[in-house]
Amino acid sequence: MPPSWISGRAAFGRPCVLAAPLAEITDSAFRQVSFSCGADGAVTEMVCAAGLVRGSRPSAALLSRLPTERGWCAAQLYGHDPDELAAAARAVAASGAFDAVDLNAGCPMRRIVANGDGAALMRDETLFARCVEAMARAVSPLPLTVKTRIGLDPSRPAAARLARLAERAGAAAIIVHGRFASRFHEGPPDWALVSEAVEAVSIPVVANGGVNSADDALAAIAATGAAGVMVGRGAVGNPWLFGEIRAAFEGAPAPRGRDDLSGEELLEALRRHLALAMEAKRLSFRIAGGENPAEGGDAARAACRDPESAVALDARRHLINYFRGRPGASALRRAAQSARTPDELLDAAREAVAAFRV
Numbered sequence: 001m002p003p004s005w006i007s008g009r010a011a012f013g014r015p016c017v018l019a020a021p022l023a024e025i026t027d028s029a030f031r032q033v034s035f036s037c038g039a040d041g042a043v044t045e046m047v048c049a050a051g052l053v054r055g056s057r058p059s060a061a062l063l064s065r066l067p068t069e070r071g072w073c074a075a076q077l078y079g080h081d082p083d084e085l086a087a088a089a090r091a092v093a094a095s096g097a098f099d100a101v102d103l104n105a106g107c108p109m110r111r112i113v114a115n116g117d118g119a120a121l122m123r124d125e126t127l128f129a130r131c132v133e134a135m136a137r138a139v140s141p142l143p144l145t146v147k148t149r150i151g152l153d154p155s156r157p158a159a160a161r162l163a164r165l166a167e168r169a170g171a172a173a174i175i176v177h178g179r180f181a182s183r184f185h186e187g188p189p190d191w192a193l194v195s196e197a198v199e200a201v202s203i204p205v206v207a208n209g210g211v212n213s214a215d216d217a218l219a220a221i222a223a224t225g226a227a228g229v230m231v232g233r234g235a236v237g238n239p240w241l242f243g244e245i246r247a248a249f250e251g252a253p254a255p256r257g258r259d260d261l262s263g264e265e266l267l268e269a270l271r272r273h274l275a276l277a278m279e280a281k282r283l284s285f286r287i288a289g290g291e292n293p294a295e296g297g298d299a300a301r302a303a304c305r306d307p308e309s310a311v312a313l314d315a316r317r318h319l320i321n322y323f324r325g326r327p328g329a330s331a332l333r334r335a336a337q338s339a340r341t342p343d344e345l346l347d348a349a350r351e352a353v354a355a356f357r358v
Ligand SMILES: Cc1cc2nc3c(=O)[nH]c(=O)nc-3n(C[C@H](O)[C@H](O)[C@H](O)COP(=O)(O)O)c2cc1C
Pocket: 020, 021, 022, 023, 024, 044, 045, 046, 076, 104, 106, 107, 147, 177, 185, 208, 209, 210, 211, 230, 231, 232, 233, 234
């Protein structure tokens, strides 16, 4: 078995850098691109444990992996019933497709929390521990990881307590998003509270939140002593960030980053990403039984009845971020809004590169 970040800093002799779960973004294509740029691991977007247990094909489709996707990956589940979470986790482990299962104990979205899932697990710490314990037992010998927050709101900081509970219940590692659930994804992370979690346990703790550059990653490690960082939005359209962070952790010279690449090089990276995204989307439509596996009632996504238009919609934000800050970026953004297929998106990018000497 190759070393995995789960064994802590000893695995690579440096902190690790992971790709965060981002619903509707972290598909097999995005993960593959992230690995090829230097990510040590990734977590899938969250998938409903109850859906998996019911045999929902769209839920299963969200866990699809392209045969070419190689890299450490955990399947993330959400729910609140320990038995249901354990059954879903067992099925994921039995599939042999993943290196770990991750429990979502931090999602603040209303429809998730109202159901007692995600961040709501922080409200009932006994239930939180029971969920972790049931899942850890179900997936063993695979590791169970937990992604949580520093607490529900500033009146209830809970990072160290949750870390201790998770460790005692059998978690192999914890990822702590350094923002309270009440803050959703805004504001600076509170590294002092993440550091309390690091101090409280002996399993690896990964720091997440607001890491958008190699300097941010170094600062996060210096402030928390964490086993690594997890990068979310900063890597959307900028997967090179993983390599930059990795080099900074190794003390190696910085590799070429997004801002060093020519317009043609960005275009080529986008073309490769879109080709993978098409493969990934075809695979997930097939597993979903010909249906769009988009979860969560997003009307625009659900309206995409074929993989091509679904990829065009999903890939807009990648495209816009690939060319962020370049001349012509706002014209490109407008053109991308009306593209209906990946080819139209690429054409828009090609025109921008030619017209603006990007
Ligand atoms: C669009 C979006 C989707 C997300 N989806 C998930 C998810 O499925 N599971 C999860 O644990 N966190 C999810 N998150 C939270 C991220 O994993 C991460 O914790 C958060 O974005 C903070 O990291 P960042 O500041 O580097 O983006 C999501 C965040 C965003 C913005």
